[in-house]
Amino acid sequence: MATTIRAQAKPVQRPAASTGAVSKGYSFASTWEQNAPLTEDQHAAITALSQVVAERPMPPHLANQPAGGRELDSTISSLDSSDQITMMTDAVLLNSHQFYKWYSDLESSMKSETEEKYRHYENTLTGYLETCDGIFGQVDSTLGLFDDLQAQHRAVEIKTKTLHDACERLVMEKDRLVEFADALRSKLNYFDELENIAAQFYSPTMNVGSGHFLPLLKRLDECISYVSNNPQYADSSVYLVKFKQLQSRALGMLRMHIVSILKNASTQVQLALKESSGVNGKMLLAEGAETSVLYVRFKAAASELKALMEEIESRSSRKEYAQLLTDCHSLYCEQRLHLVQGVVQQRVLDYAKKELLASLTRAGCAYLMQVCQQEHQLFYHFFPSSSSESSNLAPLLDPLCISLYDTLRPKYIYEADLDLLCELVEILKVEVLDEQLSRRGESVGGLRPTILRTLADVQERLTFRAQTFMRDEIANYLPIADDIDYPNKLEQATTTSEAEITDQDVQTSIPLYPPLDKTISCLLKLYRCLEPTIFMGIAQEAVALCSSSIQRASKLITRRASQMDGQLFLIKHFLILREQIAPFDINFAVTYKELDFAHLLEHLRRILRGQASIFDYTTRSSLVRTFSPRVLENQVDAKKELEKNLKTTCEQFIMYVTKLVVEPMLSFVTKVTAVRVSLSTMGKGTTSDSNMSRSLKEQAFATPEKVAEMASKVDNALMHELPGVVSKMKLYLQNPSTQSILFKPIKSNIIEAYGQVFSLVAVEYSKEDATSINLKEPANLQNYLDSLCS
Structure with a gap:
């Protein structure tokens, strides 16, 4: 009877180890696990190996031997504990002695097998512990060495840093001293330059045309600027005075050089002009020859002064150079005026002898615009940066333009023709100012003040003549019999005219009362020739005078024909007047101010009666208030008055x-x-x-x-x-x-x-x-x- 017995071994207690070794081993293992953790693949590989070695097969040399008796015992004893247990469980027992022996062997084998793996693990740990004890001993000694080495390194580092800081301080101190020395040397250079600059400026070989003059002048300006900005330095005021003296000498040399070149150019042009003069000294230059004589030859001087002028203009922000530049402008304008003025005056006088007033104005303005443009171009060659300022050329252009003004003024100041005066205004305002001057820009800007002055004079003359015309031809008009021959004039006009005529299209075939016709004609002429404020006053006066004249004519027609004719005449001409003044975009209301002394007599009476005191400045009857006039304002609207008169006349009719x-x-x-x-x-x-x-x-x-x-x-x-x-x-x-x-x-x-x-x-x-x-x-x-x- 075969019996299978399975036994469970009791746990085997581990031998005690030293506490220090265990703690160090545990600490080392924990540190090892933290610093070198296994990956998931590594854990999977360990699991696979564990499964492979879980089953241990029978050794090959015992797998085929028969079981029984001593052979079994010897076989079992020759195997390890696990193999023995496997064979014993499958052994055939014949008697109780074999059973007990088998049981004892099996129990011993099971105990041996159960305790074997723990012994093996204990031995392994003991080996590890011994190894760790050795390693930790070595580590402790090594760490001690490292601590000593680190302390020594820290000491060396402190000494090195101290040395490095000291070196840096020394280097910084050196740099600061070097920088201070350089700064002191650079500052002293400005003061040291005084002798060098003075020696060169007072040298007999120094002249403005040399290549050393401008750099030396620039260095002098730098020294003056530096000394002026640092008055705290010792003797800076003394050096500044000496530098200023050198600058004055240099600028004087510049001025003399420029004057010399300009006068030399002027002399050449004057010689050319004398050669072209006739026997009586009259200029015989043609208009085309003026350009070559007056301008082309003068441009050669510009090339000699170009570099100097550029330097002067670039420093014009300083008052000394600004004054020098202004002097150069004045010298230039003086020389050019001396050359050009006679030619321009002669040319304008020639125009005045040949042309009428309107043609003279056009020709004179065109010629002066050409002169201004050429002078502006020549001025640009000399002074490229300051040529944009029209005021710089004013000393030259104003006298040239005045020659045209002086020629035109005696002619238009006595002109009585409104049409000619209006034509002059159109020429000056539209053709010259709005078209030609605006198109040519700043090159002819010097002519603008003269044109504006001439235009103002012509407009003033036109205003005066318009007022005289309204007084003589409208206010004081005395109608003749034919003027008030109504309705006969209308009947004759109707029979001779085949076209229908309306108030909106007043034609010459319909007779108008002469003051009305003259009023409309005068206003149409003046509308675009006068300023709006001036035209508004003239229009208001003209409409008022025309209305009064029409009303007087209506009364004459009423006495001569009938009341109905007088009323219809008034309505007809009022409608025409209202229709014709409607397009004028002005306000016909004018405010008149006058002084009123009506209260003066009453105040004097009160003072004489003792009711008021002259010296009482706190009451209304004081001396100041007594003799102070009242300002009365009276607004008159000619258009509203016309509407009112028209409405009244229509109601009466x-x-x-x-x-x-x-x-x-x-x-x-x-x-x-x-x-x-x-x-x-x-x-x-x-x-x-x-x-x-x-x-x-x-x-x-x-x-x-x-x-x-x-x-x-x-x-x-x-x-x-x-x-x-x-x-x-x-x-x-x-x-x-x-x-x-x-x-x-x-x-x-x-x-x-x-x-x-x-x-x-x-x-x-x-x-x-x-x-x-x-x-x-x-x-x-x-x-x-x-x-x-x-």
């Missing part, structure tokens, strides 16, 4: 025509109203309508016969007078819309008056009386009036 046609009806309605008021007063408001009708018929003016006679007069006026009025309106007012606007209130008044009478007749009179009165139906009257003005 409408009322005149209305009375001319329906005066009997208006008188009848007025009388009826008065009778009703009187009857109402007498009857205390209790009179019946029938009594009122009987009382109205009993009135002498309201009998059916009288009313019929009134209606007949009105019908006669409608049929004969009103068509004549409409015809005359069409004769004076050619615009159908104007006619319609003026006739509309007349028609309304006629219809209203006729309607009132028609209503009275229908209410107050019987049908037989109404039939005998024979009033027109209002609708028929409306149609008739509409047909008149169609």
Whole structure:
């Protein structure tokens, strides 16, 4: 009977180790695990190896031997504990002795196998511990050596740093001293240059044209600038005075050199001009030859002074060089003026002898613009940086331009023709200023002040002549018989003119009153020639004077022809005047200020009566307030006054025509109203309508016969007078819309008056009386009036 027995071995206790070795070993293992951890692949490889070695097979030399007796024992004893346990579990036992022996061997094998791996692990750890004890001993000794070495290195480092800091301090001190020495040397160089510069400037071989002059002058400027900016240095003021003296000498040499070159160039040009002069000394240069004589030869001097002028202009921010540059400009302008002025004056005088005023203005301005442009170009060759300032050339160009001004002024100052004066303004303002001067720019800017001065004079003369013209030709105009021959003039013009003429298109075939025609013509000429503020005052005065003149002519026409002709004449010319001044974009309102002394007499009386004191400065009656005038402002708007007069005249005309046609009806309605008021007063408001009708018929003016006679007069006026009025309106007012606007209130008044009478007749009179009165139906009257003005 075979029995399989499995036994479990008891755990085997580890031998105790020293505490120090264990702690060091554990610390070393922990440090090792932290510093060299295994990766996931390494852990997987260890797991695979563990699985491979988990099963240990039977040794090859025992795998095929038979089991039993002594062979089994010897076999078991020759195997290791694990192999023995495997074989014993599978052994066949024949008796109890074998069983007990087998059991004892199996138990011993199991204990041996159970304790073997712990012994093996203990031995391994013990070996590791011994190794670590040896290593830690060596490490401790090595660390001790390292600590000593580190302490020595720290001491050496401290000594080295101390030495390095000391070296750096010495180097910095050296650099500072070197820098201080260099700075001191550089500062002393400016003072040391005094003797060197003075020796060179006072040298007999020194001249402005040499190549050493400008660098030496530049070094002198640097020394002066440095000494001026550092007054705290010893003897700086003394050195500054000496440097300034050298600078004055150098600038004097520059000035003399420039004057010499300019005078030499001027002498050459003067010789050329003398050669071209005639027997009587008159210039015979043609316009083309002026350029070669006056400008081309003078440009050669510019090349000699170019370098010097550039240096002077580059330092013009300093007052000494700015003054030198200004002196150079003055010297240049003086020399050029001496050469050019005679030629320009002679040329302008030649133009004045050949040309009229307008042509002289154009030719003179064109010639002077050419001169200004050439002078500006020549000035640029000498002074390239300062040529943009027009004021630098003013001493030269102003006298040249004055020659044209002096030639033109005596001619236009006595000119009385408004057209010619306006033409001069157009030439100066539009052609010269706006077109030519603006297009050519700063090169001809020197001519602008003279042109503006001439333009102001011409505008002043034009203003004076316009005021004189308005006084003589408008305000003081005395009409002749033909001027006020209305409506004959209009009838003659209508028969000779085939075209329809409106107020918006006033033509020469329609006669206008001369002051109106002259006013419009004068304003049209002055509008673009005068400044807006000046034109506004003249326009306001012209419109006011023209309105007064038209009103005076209307009164003359009223006395000569009829009231209707005078009114239509006034309306016609007021409309034309309003239409013609509408395009002027100005304000016709002018404020007049005047002094009022009206209160002076009353204040003097109070002072003489003792009611006020002269010396009392706290009251209103003091001396200062007594003799202080009041400033009164009076605003006059000529356009509004024209509108007001036009409106008044139209209302008067409408009322005149209305009375001319329906005066009997208006008188009848007025009388009826008065009778009703009187009857109402007498009857205390209790009179019946029938009594009122009987009382109205009993009135002498309201009998059916009288009313019929009134209606007949009105019908006669409608049929004969009103068509004549409409015809005359069409004769004076050619615009159908104007006619319609003026006739509309007349028609309304006629219809209203006729309607009132028609209503009275229908209410107050019987049908037989109404039939005998024979009033027109209002609708028929409306149609008739509409047909008149169609």
